[in-house]
Structures are given as structure tokens and as C-alpha cells.
Amino acid sequence: MLLALEIRDLLIIDHLELSFQPGLNVLTGETGAGKSILLDSLGFVLGWRGRADLVRQGAAQGEVTAEFDLPADHPAHLVLEEAGLPQADTLLLRRVNTAEGRKTAWVNDRRCSGEVLRQLSETLIELHGQHDDRGLLDPKGHRILLDSFAETQAELEAVKAAWRAQSALRREVERTRDALEAIRTEEEFLRHAVAELDKLSPEPGEDAALDARRRQMQAAEKIRDDVARALELLGGQAAEGAMSEAVRWLDGVSDQADDMLTEPLEALNRAQIELGEAQDGVARCLDALEFNPAELEATEERLFAIRALARKHDVLADDLAGLADRLRERLASLDAGDANLAQLEADLKAAGAEFEAAAAVLSAKRRTAAERLDQAVMKELAPLKMERAVFCTEITDAEPGPEGTDQVAFTVATNPGAPSGPLNKIASGGELSRFLLALKVCLRGDERGKTLIFDEIDRGVGGATADAVGRRLAALSNGGQVLVVTHSPQVAARGAHHWRVQKAVVNEITLSSVVPLDLAERVDEIARMVSGDTITEEARAAARSLLDG
Numbered sequence: 127m128l129l130a131l132e133i134r135d136l137l138i139i140d141h142l143e144l145s146f147q148p149g150l151n152v153l154t155g156e157t158g159a160g161k162s163i164l165l166d167s168l169g170f171v172l173g174w175r176g177r178a179d180l181v182r183q184g185a186a187q188g189e190v191t192a193e194f195d196l197p198a199d200h201p202a203h204l205v206l207e208e209a210g211l212p213q214a215d216t217l218l219l220r221r222v223n224t225a226e227g228r229k230t231a232w233v234n235d236r237r238c239s240g241e242v243l244r245q246l247s248e249t250l251i252e253l254h255g256q257h258d259d260r261g262l263l264d265p266k267g268h269r270i271l272l273d274s275f276a277e278t279q280a281e282l283e284a285v286k287a288a289w290r291a292q293s294a295l296r297r298e299v300e301r302t303r304d305a306l307e308a309i310r311t312e313e314e315f316l317r318h319a320v321a322e323l324d325k326l327s328p329e330p331g332e333d334a335a336l337d338a339r340r341r342q343m344q345a346a347e348k349i350r351d352d353v354a355r356a357l358e359l360l361g362g363q364a365a366e367g368a369m370s371e372a373v374r375w376l377d378g379v380s381d382q383a384d385d386m387l388t389e390p391l392e393a394l395n396r397a398q399i400e401l402g403e404a405q406d407g408v409a410r411c412l413d414a415l416e417f418n419p420a421e422l423e424a425t426e427e428r429l430f431a432i433r434a435l436a437r438k439h440d441v442l443a444d445d446l447a448g449l450a451d452r453l454r455e456r457l458a459s460l461d462a463g464d465a466n467l468a469q470l471e472a473d474l475k476a477a478g479a480e481f482e483a484a485a486a487v488l489s490a491k492r493r494t495a496a497e498r499l500d501q502a503v504m505k506e507l508a509p510l511k512m513e514r515a516v517f518c519t520e521i522t523d524a525e526p527g528p529e530g531t532d533q534v535a536f537t538v539a540t541n542p543g544a545p546s547g548p549l550n551k552i553a554s555g556g557e558l559s560r561f562l563l564a565l566k567v568c569l570r571g572d573e574r575g576k577t578l579i580f581d582e583i584d585r586g587v588g589g590a591t592a593d594a595v596g597r598r599l600a601a602l603s604n605g606g607q608v609l610v611v612t613h614s615p616q617v618a619a620r621g622a623h624h625w626r627v628q629k630a631v632v633n634e635i636t637l638s639s640v641v642p643l644d645l646a647e648r649v650d651e652i653a654r655m656v657s658g659d660t661i662t663e664e665a666r667a668a669a670r671s672l673l674d675g
Contacts, residue, residue, distance in 0.1 A: 127607045128251075128577045129216065130193040133167045135185035136223075138629060138638045150603040152621030153611045153640070154651055159627045160638030161611045165253075165581060168192065171221045172251060173231065173243025180223050187224045193217070194250055200575050202249040206233070209242045217250075219243065252576045254562050254583060263549055263562070269534035271569055272519060276495030281488040282529065288481040289528040295474040302470055306463040309456055316457050319439070323450035328432045333443035336429040343422040346414075353412050360405045369398055485530040492532055493521055499568060506564035509594040511587075512557065515540050517564070536565065559583040560595065567598050577607045584614040593675075596620035615655040619672035624648050648673065 133142045138160055155161055170180060171190035181188040194217040196202055206213045212234045221231040221243070231238050233246070273282060309316070359365060373394050380387040436443040496519035503517040516539040524533035539546040540557055549561055563583055584595045596617035602608050603622070612618055626647070629638045643651055649669045650661055656672075657665035 127195045127575070128168075128192065128609070129195055130191075131164070131168060131171075132189075132191040133164075134189040135182040136167050136170070136180050136188040136190065137163050137182060138636050139163060139167070140182065140637055142638075142640055144625070144640055146607065146609070147623045148603075148607050149622035150600050150620060151607065151609045151623045151625070152618045153609065153625050153627055154613070154618050154655060155627030157613075159629050160640075161627045162581075163638060164627065164640070165579070165611065168251070168579075169253075170223065171219050171231075171243070172247035173221070173240040174247065181225045185225065187222050189220070189222045191218065191220045194219070194577075197575065200249065202246055205242070205245045205249060209233075209238060209245075211236050211238060211242070217246070219246070250576060251579060253579045253581065254566060265535050265548065268519075268536050269529065269532065272492055272495060272499065272534050273529075275499050275569055276491055278488055278491050278495075281484070281491055284484045285481070285488050285530050286528045288477065288484045289526075292474065292477040292481045295470065295477050299467070299470045299474050302463065302467050306460065306467060309460045309463070313457075313460060316453055316460075320450060320453050320457060322435065323446060323453070326428075326431055326435060326446075328435070328443065328446040330444045330447055333429065333432055333436075336425055336432070340422065340425050340429060343425065350412065353408060356408055360401065360408065366398075366401060366405070369394060369401065373398070481526070482531075485526065485532075488530045489521070489532050492530075492534070496521055496534075502568040503561075503564050506567050506598070507560065510560040510564060510598075511591040511594075512540075512560055512564075514542055515557070515561075516542065516546065517561065518546060557586075559585060560587065560591070563595060563598055567602060570602055575606070577609060578602060580608065580610040580612075582611050582613065584610075584612050584617050588614065588616070592616035613655065615652045615669065615672055618648075618652055618655060619669070619675065624651065626651050645673075 127148060128146045130146065131142075131144045133139045135141075144164075153161055153164065166177060166180070167190045171192045194202075196213075196215060196217045202217060203213055206217075214234060218234050219231070220235075221229065223229050229240065231240060231243055233242065273279075361367075373391065376387050376391055376394070380391060432443050432446065436446055439446070439449055441449050499519050500517055507513060507515055507517065518537050518539075520535045520537050522533045522535075524531055536549055537546040538549055538552050538561055540552060546552065549558060559582075563580075566578070580599065583599075584592055587595060592614040593616040596614070597620060599608055599610055599617060600620040600622075610617060610621070618624065624643045626641050626643055627638065628641065629636055631637075641647075649666055652669035652672060653661045653665035656668050
């Protein structure tokens, strides 16, 4: 509910503070007094797109502040939470427009964008008028309005869930089909590559081992002769024989040398042992250097084959085994892919059937509700002197989607036998206002705590019809808040709260003001609306009669 509106330096308003109440709030005044400026100002603070030249002439900037009551379950809280804005029991919107055209907005004293204001406005205000294309005249919202009237929340959720499941399966089928198609284009390559890898069967670490063995064999060719010659020199005909001969000669004369040869002989014995170990080591080396030339050729051939295959697939040699496993997996997925795809397509078909069934239930409930809505609107049109008009909720097939398979449009025919069409294309100004009011009365449960604003919705009607309009506006305001800008005394008399918009010239400057009216002032204002500038006692009597009615 709108609690307060403060306007500074906008158009012909210098400073204006208004406090609104629950129920039907009526704004009246002469043509040109500034009633539309109030709506322009409210639209400005709500982020609506409107006229650009809002700042009052001579002022540096214009400013509008609006305060709303915000119950705990109000949908505006979700917008505030998403935008990261502070929340409270009241919502304070403030927007400034400089003379240069720069606009700045705050929500609960926190800077925000115009888009956030517009999102909040959709939860706070609902505007209806002859030129309004945001509310009931917008065909895009008719399905939502019908669903609210029909209370299809459970059926709609079932359709949305079925649509999500179907969409997820459709994406999975497309992904699987694309993946299989991609694999099929390289199937020949995959089978050839796997066969080539399996035939060679490389193992991790094999490249390094083969390279080491190859180097060893290549080195053996160069050093084996030298090692063999060294072993020969260490053998019995060379170093070993000479040392043994020396020991034999020294051992024969050691008894006669007074122990002087004991240490040399011991050293020679140790040397013979070390020499033996050296012979054994060189012999082992010589044995290790022994190789079959065919082995070198086979080693090189396998090493080069592994490295060539690694280059071919642009991987490290040690990764060839893993590559083979991955390629085999892709082939296995191809072999199993057709069966998997067939199963997914069967699941998709079943999900499609579930969606169609849920959509059919939703559609049936919508069509039943559409008949009830048509009857309810026609019942409301009779007191509004449109008993010959025809209102119809048309439901046609639409592309399947998360809201089902229905397209909903409110159509009217102003006279029997006349062609029907969209509300805003068929009805005249006065007729359109009454259609909108009748429709709104029937859809009164959809506003969810919004303030309803009707801008001269009674234009073009009078007498009993205007009285019927006023009574329905008063009924709409029960338990909520309705603001109406009106020129009709019958409508003004139904208001619970009444303001007069007036303008005056102050220091050669035209300024607009809004004055709350007490009972006596209301009588005079309604009498003015009845008789014009000259208020007679008869007009006052008529005004009192309207107020008493």
C-alpha cells in the first residue's frame, strides 16, 4: 500500500506531501490542474519511462519520494533480496532528476538502478487507464491472469516439471547423437590406431629402458676389444704370472733374509687377491659387453617404432598405453552408443507424453475457468450499460513451453454480430474503461497487495453507469487500496478519502497543489463537478445525495 508521496520541484509542483489511506482514494480537480502530474511523479519514482522535461523551470533538480507499507509476505521482498538491498516493514523509494537530465535512485537509502525500481513497481502498483498497455491491455499477461483466476498453480507446476524433464532429456539425446556422430566420422581412424597400438603394445618406461640398452650395446662395440686386451694383460701370461713368479722366488729365500721379506710377501699376497678380484670384474664386464648384433637391430627397431607412434599421436612415449585405453573407450562408447541413444529416445518419448498429459489437464482447467470468467465479466457489464457487448476469453494452440500449449487472449465485441477483437482495438474509450473495470472486478484476487490506480477510467460515462463504476471501484478497494483520478461526481462520491488538485499563480508562477477535503469541502467539490464553476444549492443537494447513496 502507498503510504506517502513527496514531490519537490517537478513540472508545476514546488513542494507537495501527500499521505494516502487504505480504501478508495479519490483525486479530482479541473482539467489542467495537475492530476496527471501526480501520476507522472509516481511513475518517475517507480522507474517508469515517461516525459523527460520533469524538472520545474528554474530548479536545479526535481525529486520524488514514495513510501510503501511492506508486509512480510509481500513479493517486493524477493526483488530486494535479489538486488542485495536492505529490507524493512516499509519501503522508501527516492529518485532525483537534475536539470541536465541525470537520474539517481535510492531504495531504503541505498543507491540502485532504474531497472530495480521497475521490478519493484511491478509488485507495488497496477495502473489502469484508457492508454495503459502495461496491465489488462497487454495480451502477453492474459494467460497469467487467467491462471490466477483459475487457481492453476498445482497444474502449472506439474507442466513446468514435465517440461524441464523433457528439455533435459532432449538436450541429452542431442548431446549423445552429436557425440556418436563425431565418433563415427573417425571410426576408421580409431580402429586403425587401436590395432596399431595393440600390435606394438608399448609399456610405460619402455622407451627409457630401450634407449639405455641401445646405448649400452653401441658402446660395447667400441670398448670390448680394449677390455679384452686388459683382461689378457691381467691373466696368467702377464701380470698374474709375473706376480706369482715373483712370490715363488722371494718365498724361497725369505728364511735367509732375517724376516726382511715378510712384509713384502704379505703385500704381494694381498695384491694377488686384489688382482683376482680385478680379473673377475673385468671378466664380468667383458661378458656383459657380449651381445648379438641382431639384438641391437631389434632394440633400435622397437625404440624407433615407439617414438614414431608417439610423434604421430602427439603424445609422450610413456603415454601411448593410456592413449590406447582412451581410444578403446571411445570405440566401446560407439559400439554401445546406438543402444544408449535408443534408450534415451524412448525416455524422451515417454517424457513428451507426460508433458502432453500434464498440459492437457492444465488446458482443460483453463478452458473451464475461461467460461466462468466470461460469464462473470458479462454479469459485470450489464450494470455498466454494456449488456449487449460480448466478452470472450479465447484459448488457442501455442508452441509448447513451460506454461503449456495454450495462448490466451481477452477479446470483445461491442455489439451482437459484430466481429470480436483485442480489447484495445475494438472498444472505444468509454467502452474500454468499462471493460477493464469489469474484468478487474472479476480478477480482483490477482493484485497480491498492489495499489490499484485508475486514471480517468470513467471518461465517457455518466449517470447510472458512472455510479456503477464508482460502486465497483469502492468494492475493489475493500481490504486494499485504490487510487482513482476522476471527473465523475458519482465516482468521487464513493471515495473513502478525497483530495482536490488545484493550481494557482504565485508571483507570476503557476503552481499545482493537492488539498485533502473534509466533508463540507467534499460537498462543494462534488457540487462543482455536478454544476460547473457556479455552485448552486441544488448542486450541493445533489452532491449530498450522492455522498449519502
